[in-house]
Structures are given as structure tokens and as C-alpha cells.
Amino acid sequence: MRVGLLSDSHGRAARTRDAVRLLVGRGADILLHMGDIETEEVLDQLAGLTAHVVFGNNDDEISLGRYAASIGLTVAHPLGQLSVDGKTIAFTHGHLGSSLRDWRGIDYFVHGHTHQRRDERREGTRIINPGALHRAPVYSVALLDPASDALEFLDLGE
16 A cells, blocks of 8 residues: 655645645555645545544644544544554654654654655654645655555655
């Protein structure tokens, strides 16, 4: 299974729609949005898909959480964890001071918040930030294949 990673939409529904289409077109089976969603219209772009969301420092987690649940999205705020192909993926926005030491023993730790791509390994955990869909030099998402440990950053342009 492939996991589509996106973050920091900041209300940009059309850009989020393009990102979701790109990820699904490239084979994403599950989508994880790492927060700073800001609007229901952004959540609408994930409706009907297997998607998990956490919220960021710019989100109204109560109202967006209710709306996300009402359209069938899984809300895992502030920290989510799932297993894909026998690998553990933990995900959060990154603004609450969550540290990697809280997730030792997991395979992947995914976050947003910084608007900067990241792919590094620390103490056996691969730390990933897919980039951002707003306020970034290049808007980007990422596609993760846990079975093969392959990660690909996908650009949407400026």
C-alpha cells in the first residue's frame, strides 16, 4: 500500500484538490494530512477517500474535527498512528512540542508545520515532512511505500 502525505494547506482547497489527485493518480491508497487545514473546503477534497487528519496551530480543531468526522475522515488529533504493510507510521502537525523520543521504536514519524521538506533517519526512525501546499518556494506532497521504504516528493509547482 502507498501512503500519500500532505500538509499545510492553509485553506487552499483548489491546490489541495490538485495534490490529492496527484497522490491518488500515483497510487496512494491512504492519505494523511498533517494539519493547518483551516477550512471545510480543504477537508472536502479528502471526502470519499481513506484519509486521516490531524490539526495544526491554525486550525479550529473542534469545528473542523466535527466536520471531518461527518464526511467520513478519521480524526487522529493531535497524534495519529497506524500500521501499513507491517510498518508503524506516527503522524502529527508538529506545533505541540511532540518529540521523536516519544516515538522511538516506530518506523516512520511524519509531521508538517515547518513548510520544509524533510527526509532523515534518527535512531531507526525515518522522519518525513512532505513540504507544504502554501507559503513554500515549491508546493509539494510525498508518496511513501512502507513495504519498500521508498519515498518520493512530488512537486505541484509554485
